[in-house]
Amino acid sequence: MGIILVSIRKNIWRNLAITFQIILGTIVLSQALSNYRYFIATKYKAETLIESNVYDLSYTNKSHNEIGNHDMNGQDTISPQEGVNVALKFIKGDNRVEKIGLESGGYVFKYADDEKSSKPILKSKIQSIDVTAYNKELTEMYNFKVKKGISFSDYFKVNNDDKLIPILISEELAGDNPVGSIVKLPQKVDPRQKDYKIIGILDSSYPLLSQIYDMAMPGRPNDGYFCIIGSLINDDYAHVYAKFKDDVSRDEVKKDYDKRAGADKEIQFFGLNDMAETLLLPASEKVQYIFYGTIILILTSFGVIGTVLASIVKRKPEFGVRVAIGATKSNIQRLVMGELMILFMFSVTIGLLISRLMSGMSKIPTYIWDFYVIGISAGIVFVLMIISAIPSLLRITKMNPVDLVHGK
Structure with missing residues (x-):
């Protein structure tokens, strides 16, 4: 661990750049996930409160787009109070x-x-x-x-x-x-x-x-x-x-009521369970931000791959010294993997803490933080860390120990 930390300090600017990008991606991803969870949970809670087969009813013209005191067909509009009373x-x-x-x-x-x-x-x-x-x-x-x-x-x-x-x-x-x-x-x-x-x-x-x-x-x-x-x-x-009643069909009742209402009027039925589904509409916007956060992390992983590969070339003399005193390729691979793991773990932890603090600052509670949010955010970062490490580990595998000792 001491060797890994020393190595990290030697490449401080590279590591700070990687850390910043991972923190940014983690914040965007976790904020979107926790907000998405809020809307999912709210919809579920709303559904648990509503009895089945309940509808909000109103009496309206069949053309509802109102223009002044008339709808789009020129008919007098029905006031909300009249619509409810009828x-x-x-x-x-x-x-x-x-x-x-x-x-x-x-x-x-x-x-x-x-x-x-x-x-x-x-x-x-x-x-x-x-x-x-x-x-x-x-x-x-x-x-x-x-x-x-x-x-x-x-x-x-x-x-x-x-x-x-x-x-x-x-x-x-x-x-x-x-x-x-x-x-x-x-x-x-x-x-x-x-x-x-x-x-x-x-x-x-x-x-x-x-x-x-x-x-x-x-x-x-x-x-x-x-x-x-x-x-x-x-x-x-x-x-x-x-x-x-549970065995009553909404469509059948509406057809009956509309017939009684007349040719140009209708009774609107808004099912409370159907309306609970509308709570998910803002969640679709949050999916976009989940995507954006993941893209940031993916782009960061490509940057990590390039940076680490370039670093391996520069560090050949260092690796050569380690090989000369008895280190194997697997030792060097563990060193590089350890550096990446510490960087990613540190970055995702800081990113999640900042994101949690940002959510707590909101006066309106629209975030839910649980193992789902933390687990998915950390899981995506972990997968990208492994993907970022594979090219570097393969590059080390192909290195010739003799060339390393001679600094080639």
């Missing part, structure tokens, strides 16, 4: 529907300085909080995960008290609002000033229902300050969902 009428009374899920739109409220209440208002370190409300049936269709306390489904199993409305809060709100607290929302959000019971803290590693609609999964609402209510605040629905 879709709701279609599924009410349909014996093929098991549950009807309702979302009363997302609100972003700001606290008023003079907010007065007999019970404490939900506390926050910032003035703006995102609030989304779902009816009980929808909380069963999409089972929000909690890391502390209980979920909606567990709460509703043992509690039917309409006086207390369950609410799940984000981790950012948990410090000022302990689980079990009874709070109110500002009057501008809930004019009736109902009592809300904080039953749990949401697990931020699982996506919210609203995030399934966002293909890029950019992060959590309102810088992480948000809450989800297990009861509707008002009758202004943002989305209506239908949970159909």
Whole structure:
């Protein structure tokens, strides 16, 4: 080992250049892999939360590209509220529907300085909080995960008290609002000033229902300050969902609904499981960066081959001295291989550490670091190290020991 380290120091500039290139390739590769893993894991987690045969329904014109107040065929556009209300009428009374899920739109409220209440208002370190409300049936269709306390489904199993409305809060709100607290929302959000019971803290590693609609999964609402209510605040629905019986065909229902809707209208069906697939769309971009990182490392390996081969020619006198004192070709091969192994191991370790630090600096957690990311990154570098070493080892095999001793 001492001999290898001395040899590395003798070729410091060559080795620094190799190290820099390997570190760069490792950073690009591992960053892309860890980001790719995030989207894969998020999709899988979303699928575990969704009941089967659940669809987000809306009533629309068959031509949806809107121009001003008309679609591309000149028909009056249907407002989102009207589209949801008409879709709701279609599924009410349909014996093929098991549950009807309702979302009363997302609100972003700001606290008023003079907010007065007999019970404490939900506390926050910032003035703006995102609030989304779902009816009980929808909380069963999409089972929000909690890391502390209980979920909606567990709460509703043992509690039917309409006086207390369950609410799940984000981790950012948990410090000022302990689980079990009874709070109110500002009057501008809930004019009736109902009592809300904080039953749990949401697990931020699982996506919210609203995030399934966002293909890029950019992060959590309102810088992480948000809450989800297990009861509707008002009758202004943002989305209506239908949970159909398992033996019901989506295509059959859509055909029936479209026939009832009329020639120029339709009921759109957005399957939640299908929508979970959209979480993978950004992953395709990350595959490109995995490719770029691998290309950098491949190009680096070609540079390593050329550099090491040139170094072997220059080091013939050194090798000759080693042969003269009893070294064999295999000893010289081990020396060269040891140098490469130390360079590659050092470089990939530094590259992974830098990449991990870069990921940790992101305010939005969109990276997953596990043995998959570390193993593939290190594995690709190891394979390229072996490939880089083969030409040099073959060159040493062809050397004539007598010529080496004479410095030829």
